[in-house]
Amino acid sequence: MAFHVPKAPGFSQMLKDGARHFQGLDEAVYRNIKACGELAKTTKTAFGPHGMNKMVINHIEKLFVTNDAATILKELEVEHPAAKMIVIACQMCEQEVGDGTNFVLIFAGALMTLAEELLRMGLSVPEVIEGYEQACEKAIELLPNFVCSSVEDLRDVGSVAQALKTPIASKQYGNEDFLAKLLAEACVSILPPTKIQFSVDNIRVSKLPGSGVNSSCKVSGMVFMRECESDIKTIRDPKVAVYSCPFDMLNTETKGTVLIKNAKELKSFSTGEEDLIEAQIKAIVDTGVNVIVSGGKVSDLALHFANKFKLMVVRLNSKWDLRRLCKTINATALPRLTAPTPEEMGHCSIVRQDEIGDRSVVIFEHTSQEGSKVCTLVLRASTSNILDDLERAVDDGVNNYKVLTRDNKMVPGAGATEIELANQIAKFGESCPGLEQYAIKKFAQALEVVPRALAENAGLKPTEIVSKLYASHQEEGGSKMGVDIETGDVIDVVDAAILDPYLVKHWALRLATNAAVTVLRVDQIIMAKAAGGPKPPKKSGDWDKDPDE
Template identity: 30%
Template sequence: MSAQLGGQPILILKEGGSRTRGRDAQSMNIAAAKAVAGAVRTTLGPKGMDKMLVDTIGDVVITNDGVTILKEMDIEHPAAKMMVEVAKTQDDEVGDGTTTAVVIAGELLKKSEELLEQDVHPTVITLGYRQAAEKAQELLKTIAVDVKAKDKEILSKIAGTAMTGKNAEASKDKLCDLIVRAITLVADADGTVDTENVKVEKRVGGAIEDSEIVEGMIIDKERVHPGMPKTVKNAKILLLNAAVEYKKTEVDAEISITSPDQLQMFLDEEERMIKGIVEKIKASGANVLFCQKGIDDIAQHYLAKAGIFATRRVKKSDMEKLARATGGALISSIDAISGDELGIAGLVEERKVGGEEMIFVEKCKNPKAVSIIIKGGTEHVVDELGRALEDALRVVGVVVEDKKVVAGGGAPEVELSLRLREYAATQGGRIQLAIEAFASALEIIPRTLAENAGLDPIDKLVELRAAHEKGKKTFGLDVFKGEPVDMWKEGVVEPLRVKTQAIASAAEAAVMILRIDDVIASARSAGPSPEEMAAMGGGMGGMGGMPPGMM
């Protein structure tokens, strides 16, 4: 990058820096973004395939989840990184539809390339795309259907749609049931759902069918003392955020002991303090203790003698969930222990799961935090099941919050595409071309569904359009029958937010990439220069006196 001044070039960029401008920069960025979309495109839909990702240390991830694929891929290109952001946003906001968002963004850029070749200015395209995206949001609201948060059947269908195409298919009904029960239990009175309150524990061993929900919590810990009871019925649970040990002084104090009797008194006093703490716990009526900090050895002995089931070093997040599940309060000082703040559970039991001890806190009255334990034959199966479950939980949570759903199977995209074409005709000018490009870009979703199922994308798209032109708004592609079917009747439904968010973030990413006309890259620093090396430690001598040819 240089400027001419009287025949003398002036260098502005550091040596080794590069600059790509104009059409080259655009086509380079668009190609990179399209490559990212291409990487996840084959995973879309019920017949989508999986990707196997191997990282630098040889760990293997097998997944169908768009955002997982993009996070695991080590993406270098700056424009490609923007596409990963689209997937991350979609994942944070809704939890599902990450592949859809990326594929739409890629297609929007592909269509813009054709317009750029016809000399339509990028600002015109971006303006058209923005208008089309806004219009699409309005149209989506008109085709959305209201559902009741208590309608378990619809919620189950939504969970099923989110899990389709992932490895969870075999026992979909069982898992959907677990998900709907979990979300309805943890939903707050005002309708908000925090899926963090559903704890998913993964265990290798057994079959997917053996997965179960615990209406309470599973804690990956064991009792601190073998003398404690393994099972406690009608548990009164004390949640303590203070160490059960003798108090050390806050200031540095020195105690001088001059005779053996004094030492014995000192030790006896320590023991008496700990005994006092255990007495206090016992007096509160608690028969189960979950402690976030440590429990002293002597305290363990006294707790076991008192028949109290105790666990130490429980994670803070687990403590908070236990409080929600049992209705207890977190107590942060030994002096504040009282019987009023205990949590209640019908059963607390230590059981072996997959060869490891775990504590089950079950039969809670109104658990606002629950656990799902998933099992599968191999670690990869369990991991992918976990990802499918997380997506489905988030999606069901979104529907409980928003209470609006649309049909799946590419139905909303075909409908939007038709309506946007009608809208484009009312606009006129070059913007019309951009809006039409946006409309045809949305058709990539039904096309990809058809391609991944081995069907002819053009034939299927024509059939879908024909159905929608007759006013069949909920018709989408049934990839198993290979024909347009009413998705609503088939039970393929998705939350409205999946679609609104996917289109919004795809349009924003496409607009952002389109507006770039100059890519200025700094030189890569391969390491310190010889001058810097000399300053660091006397040239090569600083590097252990290697001969110059060795570096």
Template identity: 45%
Template sequence: MLKDGHEHFSDEDGGGAVVARSITAACELSRMLSSSMGPQGRNKLIVNHLEKLMVTSDCASILKEIEVEHPAAKLLELAVQQQETECGDGTNLALMFAGELLTSTLDLMKTMGWRHKTDIMEGFHLASTKLLNELLVSNIDNTDGALQELKEKVLKPVLGSKHYGSEDILSDLVIEACQIVLNKKDMSVLNPSSIRTVKIMGGNVGQSACVQGFVAQRGVETTIKASEKNAKIAVYASGVEASGTEAKGTVLMKTADDLKNYNRTEETKMEEIIQGIAESGIKVIVTGGNISDMALHFIEKYKLIALKLSSKWELRRLCQATGATALVRLGAPTPEEMGSATTTQKIVGGRTVTVFENDVDGTSKIATLVLRASTSSVLNDLERAVEDGVHAVQMACKDGRIVYGGGACEMECAVRLDRLADQHPGLEQYAIRAFAKSLECVSRTLAENAGWDAVQVLADMRASHVNGQIDAGVDIENDPGSKGMKDANVYDLMYVKRSALKLAIEAATTVLKVDQIIMSKRAGGPKMPGQ
């Protein structure tokens, strides 16, 4: 019935080979990346198919570069990608909890028999409906004064888990950038694309800075390197040069005077254009094309600043930052088409950059974080940490509910689910207990990555939660054992955590529902290297 070359795996014999194989593949992917979770998580050295090196502990970035082959493991990868798209954080939690849930399921199925998958999934459904419903700690209001509280409670734990040791510096930069681009009338609206990063190699993280405006990674073309405060800017999508005719033509010149007059006409026309731009009040010209030598001569004559940006994306960002409109015609802009910013050429880390800084409050819609580090790998890791921090602020502006971090929330859920299992005498109670045990993987992984005795830490945490201390979590800095997360000021966003756990549960139950795997024949083409 199917084309030759296909592969087919089935559970028709009742042995559960497909489910076991799918769970094993998914758990192996989860186990491989579980060591990257938390502030003390290990980095992975990834070499992608283009032989590009990347060093990171971010789960979503790793899965983007590697090629997952098994279809069941691919389901977990899709869940991680969805978590990255929705929240920008919690990807390690989604993958690790899904793998731990499948591991507990495999143990249950071996103990109870392969026919009880329905009871297991019903127990998981009962447990998930009770999850996180009663663990709300507080609510961060989406007001300007709450950004400091947000930095201490939410932003530092997020950045610390990505780039431990630099969370204080990065959190100040992210909060400063968010204050620039946040709408003062509606604090719940934050566009992450309004905060861009510029990576400059050299120096250290402490030399990073936030600029209210746009930073171009190239110098100006003119001898004048700085403009007056809030100088007017004209942005052209086309080049500043003489345009060619649409139709081909032939110019017949009989004398030398004809040649001189022809060149003089072109010069006169270009001078009229630049003079008109200067008389309109423009001090800075930015173009997305080339600047001819003749145009540059007249730009210097009228004491203007010229900058060339080859990227259309950067040109749009500059227009957004300065309030200018990109023109397709070469000429003097109208007042509505002009932008304004203080333009300065600077040398940062031996690299020439041009800074368009907008000093007028409330007019800049772009904030730029200039990141400094010694290597490109650290710079890329800092950029990913900043992106996750901005997404955390965005989620907090939408939903400010927070819960205790450091594994405290998961352990409290596990203790309460164990009590819930006592109220269900059916087969679902085993699935609920397995679900509760899977939640302990967060605390166990944090303790293992920090170098503590995971068994002792889990025992201390469970004892504290049974006795009513709901904020007991893993202390990664001091002596091994549990510590109150309230005193440590470690919290997690409830929306992010709920989304990660929900996607993990859906991915795990989808894998359990599979009883056949049918893989079609591979498409033709050259073989991969090494095959």
């Protein structure tokens, strides 16, 4: 069979029918820029403490009401390939430092929009890219000069709370003082006494509807939203045995058949079964154990003898909860219902069943600070949406604390760092001889997007605020001047304690620039013919049924 020879020249003639091909500035580059600009515009209004919430309904019709860009992007399921690159950059920032997602998105969007202006002026794509990369390197080089303070003691609750206040305020404005102090206490309480080693998984969250945000509290240990199986509800200084198997009789490895001829044999058989399970539970009690945690079902017979021997029985369905509990109380999860050795037992200060709101909870608590490896924050709020947003604020705060354990330096917030960077990068652009100086100046202009977004979302005049900031940054010692979103004035953000972690700014600048440059490098979009058979017709109801059914 001969090869198919296309009738007319052109790249699209080489592809199957149904394939699409776009090339050049108008078809490829400007399309990509527009898509990224639209995505950035979506989350720009959610930036800062006065950011508006977005109502997102995902593919399984779950409702999210939040201004957290990471959640919005995750649930939106962006399909456009260029916009997806920006989303990936945001996800990388979330993984690296746990914050700065919205900054990456709006800054990359601003870079792309300003790149379009440069391309329409007549600059080539390589010149724009070179200018952006030079400006980014200069920004990374200048950033350490703006460090204004650092968290000297990561075990001091007061200084840690001050550092966490700014990232929490962007999610929960008005509650940032209370939440920052609560989070600081939780993070500091689980630090090992000898070294600074922090894992975000050691801060757990339990969400209980009811009351208000200020009723949230910290528990040194773990909180499970369930009831005790046994009659005993509270035990102090317990010895805990953790089993990953059901709390029931041990089953034999082979099947057996018992032939029972009369009622006496039946009675003695059931008595033998009872004696066997009683002996098993007595062997556990003799080791000093008074709390049993089971990863499977709890049988009625076993529970009867547990109550007889005054054992407290807690059932956990999740194997992850079982593992975390073992970590909290220093226990070993046993696969069979056997008596534990002293090394396999867990210890804590108190195990109790409590009631918070109308929910029964079981709490494994350490009253001494040294014993706790896991800390749980019990969050309270009036609706599930507020609880979810509280959890995201806690997540941001915990990740920011982790960043501080890696690098404790802080830079001015409220747009002060961005305006000072813009000022110095614009001067650097003036000194560059080539055409890339236009791209460097546009990079500086793109940095204005942060104070502009803060001012716009607070109902202020963005251009007026930016001009005030530029004027104040020309004065001596003006590099710490940022925008006060309440009054619209320019304030010293270091005195106002509005500070951002240095590492978050560093990675956000780098990742946003890389994403923008990657999208600008694309000069052709080639889409192969979609695979698969005919698509189902778009109509309501069951499309398998005939219209007359």
